[in-house]
Amino acid sequence: MDTKAKIMDVALHMFSERGYEAVSIRDICGEVGIKESTLYYHFKNKQDILDSLFIRFEEHVNSLLNVLHSPDAWNDSRRPSYE
Numbered sequence: 001m002d003t004k005a006k007i008m009d010v011a012l013h014m015f016s017e018r019g020y021e022a023v024s025i026r027d028i029c030g031e032v033g034i035k036e037s038t039l040y041y042h043f044k045n046k047q048d049i050l051d052s053l054f055i056r057f058e059e060h061v062n063s064l065l066n067v068l069h070s071p072d073a074w075n076d077s078r079r080p081s082y083e
Helices: 003-018 025-032 036-042 045-070
Strands: none
Touching: 003 025, 003 036, 003 045, 025 036, 025 045
């Protein structure tokens, strides 16, 4: 896993556990095991991390919706059989 992805994963977990306001850049860096300068290489600030998490979530939801809206999504051969 690359550093940027690890920062995002750790931040998501910490934001979920403690709340956005209760987590500092220093907290995230300590958990990831990096210096603050490394975090700032990837993100402008804590809000930038949160914005990136929202974008990642939006991309994931859009990919799921694309699958559901694809012509083959409801093809009889792909439906599970409950017989």
